[in-house]
Amino acid sequence: MPATLLDRDSIGRLIEGSPPLLEQYLSLEAQLQPNGFDMTLREVARLTTPGAVGAEDASRELSETAPFEFDSNGWVDLEPGPFLVTFNEVVNLPLDVMALGRPRSSLLRSGAGIHTAVWDAGYHGRSQALLVVYHPGGYRVQRDARLMQLVFFRMETAVSSGYQGRFQSENI
Numbered sequence: 026m027p028a029t030l031l032d033r034d035s036i037g038r039l040i041e042g043s044p045p046l047l048e049q050y051l052s053l054e055a056q057l058q059p060n061g062f063d064m065t066l067r068e069v070a071r072l073t074t075p076g077a078v079g080a081e082d083a084s085r086e087l088s089e090t091a092p093f094e095f096d097s098n099g100w101v102d103l104e105p106g107p108f109l110v111t112f113n114e115v116v117n118l119p120l121d122v123m124a125l126g127r128p129r130s131s132l133l134r135s136g137a138g139i140h141t142a143v144w145d146a147g148y149h150g151r152s153q154a155l156l157v158v159y160h161p162g163g164y165r166v167q168r169d170a171r172l173m174q175l176v177f178f179r180m181e182t183a184v185s186s187g188y189q190g191r192f193q194s195e196n197i
């Protein structure tokens with residue numbers, strides 16, 4: 026049996042579990058979708074230094090960042106380019122569930138996109154993604170806006186050992 030996409034009801038049951046699939050969300054009613062869960066914006070940061078990736082983990086270097094300040098109404102204006110976004114929600118994936126993030130269509134229809142990595146089974150943390158503004162006029166985002174839908178898949182069998190990488194328990 027292949028992996029199975031989790032629907033709204035399945036995701037809702039996992040949110041009610043222990044530990045909950047998702048914590049610190051803003052509105053279960055607004056964020057729980059038929060085929061995923063909308064992740065909301067906590068922070069936007071500019072990438073200030075180049076990063077590097079080598080053959081060994083020890084040679085991996087993340088870009089440094091500088092967070093933007095939201096205005097009095099919670100908005101920030103972004104020029105074209107890449108930005109690191111941090112989400113409000115904390116994700117707790119069981120050993121038989123993995124996830125993929127997809128941008129909400131409102132971003133795509135305005136010349137912005139979200140790029141993500143795989144959320145491995147066993148991951149726990151407050152995730153980040155790359156927001157890229159492609160539109161030459163820039164893009165505005167507001168704190169707590171729904172930017173991305175996290176789509177969950179139940180795997181045929183649970184992994185024997187969950188995610189153990191450097192981003193485990195990040196941004197908590």
